[in-house]
Amino acid sequence: MIPAVLFYLFGAGTLATAACVVFGRRAVESAMWLIACFFFLSAEFLLLGFPFLAALQIMVYVGAIMVLFLFVIMLLGVQGVQPLRGRTAVTAGMVVAVMLASLGVIAAAGHAGLTEQPAPPDMDAMTRALFTDYLLPFELTSVLLVAAIAGALTLGRSPRTPDPAAPPEERP
Amino acid sequence: MPGPLTPSDWLLAAPLLWLAGGVVAILVLDAFRPAARHEAGLAFLALLGAAWSLWPLAEAAGEPLEGIPGLPVRAFSGMLEASPGNAVVGLLCLGAAALAGILSLRSLCRLESGRHRTALWTLLLVAPAGMLVTLASSHFATLFLGIETLSLPLYVLSALRRTEEGSVEAGLKYFLLGAFASGFLVFGMALLYAGTGRMDPGAVTAALEGGALARAGLGFLYAGLLFKLAIAPFHLWVADVYQGAPTPITALMAAGTKAAAALALLHWAPPAGPLGSGAWALLACATLALANLTALNQENLKRILALSGVAHAGLLLFALAALQAAPGSGASVEAAVNFYLVAYGVSALAAFGALELLERRAGGHAEASALRGLGRRFPVAGGILALAVLSLAGIPGTAGFLGKYFVFAELVRSGEVGVALLGILLTLWSFAYYLRILVVLYMKDAAPAGGPPAVQDTPAAVALWVPAVLVVLLGVWPAPAHLL
Numbered sequence: 001m002i003p004a005v006l007f008y009l010f011g012a013g014t015l016a017t018a019a020c021v022v023f024g025r026r027a028v029e030s031a032m033w034l035i036a037c038f039f040f041l042s043a044e045f046l047l048l049g050f051p052f053l054a055a056l057q058i059m060v061y062v063g064a065i066m067v068l069f070l071f072v073i074m075l076l077g078v079q080g081v082q083p084l085r086g087r088t089a090v091t092a093g094m095v096v097a098v099m100l101a102s103l104g105v106i107a108a109a110g111h112a113g114l115t116e117q118p119a120p121p122d123m124d125a126m127t128r129a130l131f132t133d134y135l136l137p138f139e140l141t142s143v144l145l146v147a148a149i150a151g152a153l154t155l156g157r158s159p160r161t162p163d164p165a166a167p168p169e170e171r172p
Numbered sequence: 173m174p175g176p177l178t179p180s181d182w183l184l185a186a187p188l189l190w191l192a193g194g195v196v197a198i199l200v201l202d203a204f205r206p207a208a209r210h211e212a213g214l215a216f217l218a219l220l221g222a223a224w225s226l227w228p229l230a231e232a233a234g235e236p237l238e239g240i241p242g243l244p245v246r247a248f249s250g251m252l253e254a255s256p257g258n259a260v261v262g263l264l265c266l267g268a269a270a271l272a273g274i275l276s277l278r279s280l281c282r283l284e285s286g287r288h289r290t291a292l293w294t295l296l297l298v299a300p301a302g303m304l305v306t307l308a309s310s311h312f313a314t315l316f317l318g319i320e321t322l323s324l325p326l327y328v329l330s331a332l333r334r335t336e337e338g339s340v341e342a343g344l345k346y347f348l349l350g351a352f353a354s355g356f357l358v359f360g361m362a363l364l365y366a367g368t369g370r371m372d373p374g375a376v377t378a379a380l381e382g383g384a385l386a387r388a389g390l391g392f393l394y395a396g397l398l399f400k401l402a403i404a405p406f407h408l409w410v411a412d413v414y415q416g417a418p419t420p421i422t423a424l425m426a427a428g429t430k431a432a433a434a435l436a437l438l439h440w441a442p443p444a445g446p447l448g449s450g451a452w453a454l455l456a457c458a459t460l461a462l463a464n465l466t467a468l469n470q471e472n473l474k475r476i477l478a479l480s481g482v483a484h485a486g487l488l489l490f491a492l493a494a495l496q497a498a499p500g501s502g503a504s505v506e507a508a509v510n511f512y513l514v515a516y517g518v519s520a521l522a523a524f525g526a527l528e529l530l531e532r533r534a535g536g537h538a539e540a541s542a543l544r545g546l547g548r549r550f551p552v553a554g555g556i557l558a559l560a561v562l563s564l565a566g567i568p569g570t571a572g573f574l575g576k577y578f579v580f581a582e583l584v585r586s587g588e589v590g591v592a593l594l595g596i597l598l599t600l601w602s603f604a605y606y607l608r609i610l611v612v613l614y615m616k617d618a619a620p621a622g623g624p625p626a627v628q629d630t631p632a633a634v635a636l637w638v639p640a641v642l643v644v645l646l647g648v649w650p651a652p653a654h655l656l
């Protein structure tokens with residue numbers, strides 16, 4: 001009984017804070033609401049019996065990703081956020097509608113459409129899987145990240161700083 | 173508890189290790205000796221090593237490899253699965269990256285600063301690694317990571333000429349639409365996993381028998397894959413991106429990405445199901461018709477070649493239709509697709525490579541007006557472009573003809589004669605714009621030489637002979653086709 005009440009309570013909290021992220025007036029404000037949202041979501045995972053996922057949610061999303069977001073926001077000094085308007089709002093609404101519609105499909109299918117709920121993973125099994133069956137994807141992720149860093153460094157620099165040592169390019 | 177890596181794991185990991193090793197070597201050396209010009213050498217070494225380690229598999233048609241049970245080779249607990257034919261297509265991807273590198277030596281490499289050069293060579297190694305993983309993927313994790321690993325470098329490489337508006341636009345368009353497609357792909361995978369509980373290609377079969385949830389997932393998965401393959405209605409980005417990207421990178425995209433995405437689609441294609449062959453045949457005809465229609469009134473040769481690539485991808489779907497109509501024909505359809513991909517790949521490499529050389533002579537433009545008559549002024553580059561265009565059109569005696577022939581033969585064998593006839597008619601229609609390229613190259617009066625005279629680019633001129641010779645060789649002596 002109490003877990004069920006808590007589940008819906010935290011669920012409402014997740015939705016409310018998520019709405020605050022979207023409608024927040026300032027970027028920092030939205031980021032803070034997103035952190036709150038992640039905490040609620042993590043509590044939901046805990047109630048569903050996935051403590052590891054709950055811990056990851058906090059460590060990875062709040063601890064790493066949101067801190068990075070805040071760094072970027074504060075360093076670049078995003079002043080005001082453009083509120084959603086016109087075609088952007090329509091597009092965003094359509095994307096959300098597609099997502100909600102597919103959730104509706106899931107709900108309509110009931111549990112028949114879903115496979116059985118897997119047993120809550122333990123750390124041991126998870127790490128074992130990560131370094132045996134999923135070794136290749138795990139390593140491939142690092143290649144992808146290296147490529148992303150190299151690409152970001154290249155495109156992020158200002159374009160008009162030619163290397164004085166380099167010979168000029170042949171084409172105009 | 174599983175033991176250490178098996179011989180099959182090492183066999184399929186070796187090319188990736190070469191490429192990743194090359195990336196690490198370039199980046200580490202760059203950190204310590206930023207002034208040294210080592211990148212190109214290291215990159216070619218890594219590509220050669222990867223090709224060398226892939227060769228045993230490509231050669232092993234029919235006979236099992238030492239220490240490895242059975243073909244196709246399965247590795248990493250079923251994450252990757254590759255047949256000898258896949259390995260040949262993998263070699264094509266490596267060759268495409270090498271050719272893109274050689275074409276860049278005298279152009280892209282001289283843009284801006286050292287760090288720029290480092291990124292160029294790093295990304296030219298990461299992209300083929302992603303292609304190799306994608307074309308051999310047999311798990312959602314490797315499929316998604318492979319597609320991302322091949323796309324991300326191409327997004328950046330497309331935007332490498334950052335002072336040119338077209339290049340930046342190409343990179344941004346490709347990135348935004350690609351990110352959207354990736355979203356579809358992951359969403360589809362999530363729904364498929366929720367609906368079937370599987371992450372291997374068996375999920376597709378299970379989904380066709382399963383509920384609405386899994387079927388919706390299947391739709392999203394194919395939307396994502398068809399975007400990468402540029403099938404109508406997901407082909408609108410191709411012309412802009414191919415035109416805006418630097419031509420060496422366009423060559424890599426045309427040959428490599430298409431091959432990887434097509435093989436992934438074949439891997440993940442459903443066996444005969446309720447969709448039937450009609451859906452694939454319809455998509456193929458629509459893609460061919462739309463590409464032909466759009467290509468007819470293009471003024472830019474790069475755009476025409478880009479739309480020709482769309483048409484070729486559409487033609488590949490006929491092979492899937494044949495597979496659907498005759499489920500037992502898996503092996504021969506795969507062989508036809510592999511040959512088709514290699515034939516299209518070498519033709520596209522020759523076409524875009526030669527176009528890059530001609531473009532430099534025309535002051536960096538690929539407009540038909542700027543390239544008028546250049547075929548007569550530069551007989552070698554012009555001749556190679558003409559040969560490649562003939563192969564893309566499918567003139568007998570070239571690789572492109574046999575590629576098309578094998579695909580249509582599969583279609584006829586599966587009993588879809590009407591569809592095959594329609595496809596052949598659509599292909600004949602495409603001759604109109606291929607002929608136009610030849611007319612521009614040879615029939616029109618020469619355009620006045622524009623821009624500063626281009627420096628002689630010997631490495632590129634020599635390297636271009638490789639795909640050009642292959643176009644003819646595969647066209648008259650398709651014996652290697654049996655190797656596929």
